[in-house]
Structures are given as structure tokens and as C-alpha cells.
Amino acid sequence: MNTIECINTRRSVRKFTEQEVTKETIEKIVAAAAMAPSWKNTQITRYTVIFDKELKDKIATEATIPFNANTIQSATALVAVNVVKKRCGYERDGSFSTTKEDSWQMFDAGVASQTFCLAAHEYGVSSVIMGILDYEKVAEMIELPEEREMVALIAIGYPAESPEAPKRKSVEDLLTIL
């Protein structure tokens, strides 16, 4: 698959088969995600992968909305995307580098997450990024260290549905050339 085909055919998938995504496949996906660009190459994004069904179900039912709970329960694994705090967007002396302050850490986590999802797609693994969740509760459930912050969940698995691409805005709407 070439890059444009990968970008165009990746879809958010919310129904998965029972086939397990192996630890080896996840390692290959994370190796590709590690190549994502990051603020001063700080590489703050981390992936905590939950295979444990009991923990996955607890997150689904107690830390998100029913719509996402169904997706998580269908997925063979759940990835808790988190970041190392106080690095991205910061100078060495602890001050902010720009007026966007620490929002660069969300930017980097987004870049890394999309790279993760595209790499997964190349390996036949489907995914959906989920932002609607109780971040504090998930952090507690996965025993996230104090120096890290929860950002998003990514449900992964082999697809049991092939959704159409939701309508996109036209290039005319998106592009301004000066």
C-alpha cells in the first residue's frame, strides 16, 4: 500500500472480529509510530496497551460513554495514549517556549496517534481514536505514573465492518493560497 492509499483507506472502525492482535504486531506498529515528528524530538507519547479483558471492560463501562463502551468491548485490545508531562512546549529552564504553552503536547500526541493508526492500517489492524472519556479515572485504572497524562484511547482489532468514509470538506473549503 502506498502512503496516499493508506491515508485514504484508513477508517475509524468500531466493530472488530475476535482475532487477537499479537504483541509482535503491536511492537511493529509502535516502532513506526516512534518515527512521528515531535517537538524538539522530545518523543513524549506513550502507548499503554490493555489486553486484560476485565480491565478493558471496566474502562468501557466506568470511564466512558455507552457508544464508546460498545467499541471498546468489541476491540481485542485498547491503547491508552498518554504523554510525559512538562517537556513538549517547554524550554530547559521550565518556561514555555511559545504562547501556546503546553498545548504542543496534545499536538504531538495527535501526530503520533495518527501515525500509529496509519501504521496499524498497513498491518491490517483497524482502529478508532476516542476522546470522550474520564481521563482521571482511566489514569487511575491503568496506574499511570504521576509524571504522565492521559490523552486518548485507541481501540484496535481486525475489522468486522467496512464503513464508508464520512463526507469530507472540499479542497476549496480547506485551502487558502496567498
Ligand SMILES: Cc1cc2nc3c(=O)[nH]c(=O)nc-3n(C[C@H](O)[C@H](O)[C@H](O)COP(=O)(O)O)c2cc1C
Ligand atoms: C481527537 C479525536 C477524538 C475522537 N473521539 C471519538 C470518540 O470518542 N468516539 C468515536 O467513536 N470516534 C471518535 N473519533 C473518530 C471520529 O469520529 C472519526 O475520525 C471521524 O468521524 C472521521 O471518520 P474516519 O476516521 O473514518 O475518517 C475521534 C477522532 C479524533 C481525531
